[in-house]
Amino acid sequence: MRYDNQANRIRKEVLVHVAEAFMSDNPEDAIDHIPIKIRPKGGAASRCCVYKDREVLKYRTMAALGFGVEDETDELTPLRNYFNRALKREAVESVALTVIDIACSACLKSQYLVTNACRGCLGRACQTNCPKDAIEMINGRAVINPDKCVNCGLCMQACPYNAVVRTPVPCEEICPVKAVFKDEDGREVIDHKKCIACGQCARACPFAAIQDRSQMIDVLKMLKSGKKGIALLAPSIVGQFPGDLGRIAAALEQLGFTRIAEVAVGADETVRREAAEWKERIKAGAPFMTTSCCPAYVEAVNKHLPELEKFISHTPSPMAISGRMIKEADFEAVTVFIGPCIAKRTEALNNPNIDYVLTFEELGAILIAAGIDVQECESKPFEHPAQAGGRGFAVSGGVTGAIRAQLAEEQADLKPVCFNGLDSKSLMRLKAAATRDGDGNFIEVMCCEGGCMSGPGVLCNPVVAGRKLAQLLEHS
Amino acid sequence: MDELIDVEICTGTTCFVMGAGHLLNLAEELPARLRPHVNICGSHCLGVCGDPRNGRPPFARVNRMLLSNVSAESLIEACDRILIGSKGDRCDAV
Numbered sequence: 001m002r003y004d005n006q007a008n009r010i011r012k013e014v015l016v017h018v019a020e021a022f023m024s025d026n027p028e029d030a031i032d033h034i035p036i037k038i039r040p041k042g043g044a045a046s047r048c049c050v051y052k053d054r055e056v057l058k059y060r061t062m063a064a065l066g067f068g069v070e071d072e073t074d075e076l077t078p079l080r081n082y083f084n085r086a087l088k089r090e091a092v093e094s095v096a097l098t099v100i101d102i103a104c105s106a107c108l109k110s111q112y113l114v115t116n117a118c119r120g121c122l123g124r125a126c127q128t129n130c131p132k133d134a135i136e137m138i139n140g141r142a143v144i145n146p147d148k149c150v151n152c153g154l155c156m157q158a159c160p161y162n163a164v165v166r167t168p169v170p171c172e173e174i175c176p177v178k179a180v181f182k183d184e185d186g187r188e189v190i191d192h193k194k195c196i197a198c199g200q201c202a203r204a205c206p207f208a209a210i211q212d213r214s215q216m217i218d219v220l221k222m223l224k225s226g227k228k229g230i231a232l233l234a235p236s237i238v239g240q241f242p243g244d245l246g247r248i249a250a251a252l253e254q255l256g257f258t259r260i261a262e263v264a265v266g267a268d269e270t271v272r273r274e275a276a277e278w279k280e281r282i283k284a285g286a287p288f289m290t291t292s293c294c295p296a297y298v299e300a301v302n303k304h305l306p307e308l309e310k311f312i313s314h315t316p317s318p319m320a321i322s323g324r325m326i327k328e329a330d331f332e333a334v335t336v337f338i339g340p341c342i343a344k345r346t347e348a349l350n351n352p353n354i355d356y357v358l359t360f361e362e363l364g365a366i367l368i369a370a371g372i373d374v375q376e377c378e379s380k381p382f383e384h385p386a387q388a389g390g391r392g393f394a395v396s397g398g399v400t401g402a403i404r405a406q407l408a409e410e411q412a413d414l415k416p417v418c419f420n421g422l423d424s425k426s427l428m429r430l431k432a433a434a435t436r437d438g439d440g441n442f443i444e445v446m447c448c449e450g451g452c453m454s455g456p457g458v459l460c461n462p463v464v465a466g467r468k469l470a471q472l473l474e475h476s
Numbered sequence: 477m478d479e480l481i482d483v484e485i486c487t488g489t490t491c492f493v494m495g496a497g498h499l500l501n502l503a504e505e506l507p508a509r510l511r512p513h514v515n516i517c518g519s520h521c522l523g524v525c526g527d528p529r530n531g532r533p534p535f536a537r538v539n540r541m542l543l544s545n546v547s548a549e550s551l552i553e554a555c556d557r558i559l560i561g562s563k564g565d566r567c568d569a570v
Contacts (some may be wrong), residue, residue, distance in 0.1 A: 004498035004547065009532070012494055240497070242487040242518075251489075364493030373489045373521055460497035463504075 007208035010046075012361055013038060014057065015216065018064040019369035021083075022220050028080040034061050035079075052102070059100040063211035066218065068098030086217040092356065095213060095345035096192050097202060103209035106186035107169045112149060112156055114142045117163035125158035171201035171210060176422040176447070177304055180210075194303060198296035198422070198447050199342030199456035212342050212456075215356045216366065219336050222356070223256035227334045231257040232322050232354075234339030235264040235386075236394035236452035238472055239465030240360045241367075245472070246379030251372050252363075253380065259326075263337070264386030266322030267293075267393045267402070274315040274399075275406040278414075278442060286311070288433065288441045291399050293317045296343035296447035300422060307434040311443075318393060319344060323353030338363050340455030343447065359457025388476035394469055396420040396451035400444045415440045421449030480515040481555050484537045485546070488521025491534035495547070499534070502548055506555075514555050 017037065021030035035054035039045060045053050059069055061079055065086045114126070120140040127135040127142065134148035135155060142163075144155070156164040171180045171188055179194035180201050188209070190201070202210040223229050231252045233245075241248050249260040270293065281289050292298060292313040301308045316324070323335050336356045337344055348354035358366075367374065389402030400416040407414055417440030419426050433443065448454045453469070454462045485496050496518075503516045524530045524542060531544025538554040 004495045009495055009545075013532075242489065242492050361493070364489070368490045368493055374492075375488065375520060458497075459493055461499070461501045464497075464500040 005206070006046075007206055008203070010038075011060065011208050011211070012365060014060040015064050015214065015362055015365035016368045018061060018214075019216060019220065019366045022217060023369055028083060031061065031065075031079045031083045056100060056103045059103070060208075060211060063098060063100075064214045064216065066092070066213045066215060068094065068096060068211075068213060069100055070098065083217070087221055089218060092215055092218065092345075092349060095197065095349055095357075097190055097195065097197060097199065097342070098211055098213065099188055099190060100209050100211060101187050103207050104187040104205075105207050105209070106182075106188075108167055109182070109186075110151070110167065110169045110172065111146065112144055112151060112153060112164055112166050114144055114155075115163050115165055116141070117161050118142050118159075119161055119163070121160070123160065125160065126155035126164060129154045129158040170204040170206060174200040174204040174423075176200070176424055176427060177300060178424065196296045196299035196303060196447075197343045197346045198299075200448075202342065203456045212345070212359075214362055215345070215358060216362045219356050219358055220366065222334050222336075228258045228330065228332050229256060230326050230330075230333045230335050231260045232263050232266075232319065232326070232335055232337045233260065234337065234341070234344075234394070234452060235262070235267060235318070235391050235398075236340050236455065236458065236465070237338065237360070238391070238394060239453075239460045239468035240340075240458060241364070241374045243374045243377065244379055246381055247374050247377045249382065250377035250380040251367060251374045254372050254377065255366060255370060257336070258333075260382070261322060261326065261384070262382060262386045262390075263318045263322045263339070264390035264393065265384055266320070266325065267318035267390030268387050269321045269390075270315055270318045270393075271389050271399075271402040271406050274313050275403050277313055277315055278403065279407070279410075279412060282413075282441055288438060288443055289313050290443040290445055293393060293399060294343075294445055294447050295341065295347035297419075297422060297445040299343060299346060300427065300447070304427065305431055305434070308430060311434065317347065318390065319347065319354060320351055323351060327353045340448075340452050340457040342456050360459050361457050364459055386476065388473045391469070391473060391476050394452050395466055396446045396449070397444070398451060400442065403442065414442055416442045416444060419443065419445040420451070422447045481513055481558050482537070482539055483514055483516045483551060483555065484519040484522075485516065485551075486520075486522040486524075486533075486535045486537075487518040488523075488525065490525045491521075494533040496534035496536075499536075499546070499548060499551070502551065505548060507552065510552065510555050510559065513559055 017034045021027050024030045035057035039050040039053040047053050062082050065082045067082050118141045132148045132150050134145045135142050177194050179191045180188050183189050252260050278289050290312050319337050326333050326335055334355050337354050338358045345357045348357045392398035397418055450462050453465045485499055524535050525533045534546055536543050536546045
């Protein structure tokens with residue numbers, strides 16, 4: 001489970017400042033002042049000095065405006081220029097994650113290390129168990145020779161004093177597809193040919209050096225211009241803000257959205273179509289079918305597991321179905337998907353029915369800047385409320401549950417398997433499923449452990465949000 | 477100590493977004509030593525986030541004392557101080 005931390009808060013603080021600047025009387029000036037406002041002269045610094053902090057904040061502000069570090073050609077370009085470029089942008093240009101190189105701490109390469117808890121004991125279980133003879137005794141303490149060490153970890157298991165530790169590189173460690181690696185300076189870079197945009201690295205980095213590019217300005221501009229903004233709320237919205245769904249909808253209306261729709265309605269349709277598709281495929285002799293709603297998983301298959309491609313359901317994701325419903329009913333509608341997911345940005349970029357994607361964090365920042373307290377809003381019922389099946393998509397096992405319920409009366413031989421969270425090991429298991437006969441004939445895959453409610457853009461403790469969802473499902 | 481320590485976590489939108497949402501399971505995450513002595517509840521907007529002199533959100537009140545930029549750790553520490561302080565040792569920590 002991922003806990004909140006200060007790195008998370010500073011990232012959100014920048015989003016709030018950018019939204020506030022947009023709404024202020026002199027946005028250009030306000031944007032330029034963000035780094036100074038957050039790190040004033042003489043105030044405390046998180047790094048060596050306020051000046052370095054401000055420089056990092058400049059890049060965070062750029063990311064909040066939708067730009068990456070790589071978009072910078074001249075370091076003297078003031079933030080207002082990026083702001084103005086963001087205002088002129090007609091459509092989303094790039095959704096690639098960006099590494100703020102000067103914020104990256106260039107963590108030591110992942111390694112085993114003997115700490116000074118080592119007593120240089122007689123037993124020397126570390127040395128005895130090391131298969132590569134990599135441990136020497138220097139000044140009465142065990143020292144690992146990095147040239148010989150193969151990172152097997154046996155010394156750590158063997159030491160009776162727990163004196164051996166492993167220091168990981170958090171972003172590399174969490175990446176399921178090994179897309180994050182070190183350049184010659186030891187700083188991290190992302191290989192975008194491999195990256196599936198799941199966003200795990202961005203939240204795992206203790207220095208918040210990896211940032212996603214926000215589309216907040218594009219949405220704020222659209223709302224201000226009076227266009228028909230339609231908010232598509234992901235099923236995992238439950239519990240993300242204080243107050244029930246109706247209050248959240250009312251708050252969004254105050255922001256200027258014309259209509260607020262639940263993506264869970266699209267998910268209900270996904271369930272109907274996916275259940276039918278599964279029956280057809282199994283009848284035709286396919287060994288199994290996998291879900292298609294998690295965009296990070298779909299991207300992982302496209303980039304890393306091509307052998308699985310033919311097993312992915314062709315049923316569009318709930319977001320795609322919802323977007324299409326809205327656009328077909330009203331061609332002037334501008335659709336904004338609001339969810340916990342960074343990978344949805346990639347999916348939306350390739351889907352003409354979704355114009356923008358916001359995370360719950362970004363929506364939160366906009367609400368703070370606009371001074372709207374969700375709890376104080378008057379609850380507004382949905383025009384078309386979703387059913388329990390669709391709403392359940394927010395957690396791992398939800399899709400399976402909905403499909404099972406859909407097929408309940410048909411006595412279908414559904415044997416579900418759930419991949420709750422993607423990492424390099426589960427990807428190997430998925431790969432194996434494509435070539436060998438697995439246990440199940442319906443495979444649900446969620447990139448984030450726990451499902452969307454544990455996604456990188458969530459605001460609420462997943463346990464609490466899960467409980468709220470369970471309560472809601474009883475009444476759906 | 478007979479009286480419960482009151483912990484009110486602000487769940488106004490600002491505090492919720494800035495981190496209070498991650499603290500809502502605190503009652504279950506409390507160490508066993510504190511559980512019988514602490515009463516945790518969410519509160520409507522405390523109305524303090526508008527003034528930067530109060531510090532950064534999320535805010536909470538521990539026995540009516542306002543704390544800013546709170547985390548699970550800082551709230552547990554504040555409760556420990558009250559609890560241990562009231563028993564007479566480490567009074568200076570209150």
